[in-house]
Every structure is written in structure tokens, then in C-alpha cells.
Amino acid sequence: MPACGDGSCSLNEDCDTCFEDCGICACVTDAEEPNNGSSSAVTLAFDTDYCDLSICTGDVDWFEFPVNGTTTITLNFLQAEGDLELEIYSQATGDYVTGAYSADDDEVLTLTGQPTGMYWARVYGDDPENPDYCIRVD
Ligand SMILES: [Ca+2]
Ligand SMILES: [Ca+2]
Numbered sequence: 703m704p705a706c707g708d709g710s711c712s713l714n715e716d717c718d719t720c721f722e723d724c725g726i727c728a729c730v731t732d733a734e735e736p737n738n739g740s741s742s743a744v745t746l747a748f749d750t751d752y753c754d755l756s757i758c759t760g761d762v763d764w765f766e767f768p769v770n771g772t773t774t775i776t777l778n779f780l781q782a783e784g785d786l787e788l789e790i791y792s793q794a795t796g797d798y799v800t801g802a803y804s805a806d807d808d809e810v811l812t813l814t815g816q817p818t819g820m821y822w823a824r825v826y827g828d829d830p831e832n833p834d835y836c837i838r839v840d
């Protein structure tokens with residue numbers, strides 16, 4: 703019975719479903735590009751998964767979203783496909799607010815007690831690439 707992790711990339715496996723056996727997918731520029739600066743940030747709706755995103759070599763991804771009360775920003779990815787980091791900036795002040803820099807899967811930040819207004823999320827790679835991540839705001 704073929705299984706992911708058995709060292710063989712079988713017919714029912716590919717880089718999406720089993721990078722362990724088939725290798726990490728080639729990095730492909732995502733559909734939200736270009737969003738390499740705060741002025742070209744992509745607006746995120748609440749409670750919505752934005753997926754099929756990538757950080758290819760040299761890429762940075764900016765998003766924006768409103769904050770009015772407690773807000774959680776979640777980055778979903780596999781650390782084994784490349785380490786990503788998440789930072790939040792205030793549009794009102796331009797200041798750095800907080801960041802998440804873990805060395806395992808995913809980054810999650812919860813904003814509490816922040817002034818109401820628009821904020822930016824900045825996603826970048828600590829490794830050169832990650833071909834597949836999702837972001838959402840709740
Ligand atoms: Ca396999
Ligand atoms: Ca990107």
C-alpha cells in the first residue's frame with residue numbers, strides 16, 4: 703500500500719499532497735502579485751482563507767485589513783517547505799506593531815487593544831522560498 707513518507711513518489715502522490723516523497727513544489731508566482739510594498743497591499747476580507755500564495759526568492763507579500771476590536775491573523779504553511787514570518791504595521795502611524803517569528807509550522811498573531819483602523823500584514827521568508835501558504839483574518 704503506497705503511503706506518504708515511504709520514500710517513493712507513487713502515482714497518487716505529487717508535490718502538493720506529499721512533498722516528503724515527491725519533493726517540494728517549484729515556486730510559482732501567486733495570483734495576488736505584485737504586492738511587494740505597502741502601497742500595493744491586497745485587501746483581506748474577514749473569515750476568508752486566501753490560499754495558493756507563495757513566497758518565491760526575493761518576494762515579499764503585503765496585505766491590508768481593518769481592525770476594530772480583537773483581530774487574529776493566521777498564516778498557514780509547512781515549515782519543511784520553507785520558514786515564513788509575519789509582521790503587522792499600523793497604517794495610521796506607519797509603525798511596526800508586532801511580529802511572529804516561530805521556527806515551526808504556521809504563524810499566528812492576535813491584536814488586542816489596538817486603535818481602530820487599517821493595518822498591514824507583511825509576509826516574508828526566512829528561508830528563500832515557500833511555494834504554498836494561506837493567510838486569513840478573523
Ligand atoms: Ca509515497
Ligand atoms: Ca507572493
Ligand SMILES: [Ca+2]
Pocket residue numbers: 735736737738761762763764
Ligand atoms: Ca509579493
Ligand SMILES: [Ca+2]
Pocket residue numbers: 785786787802803804805806808809828
Ligand atoms: Ca516562521
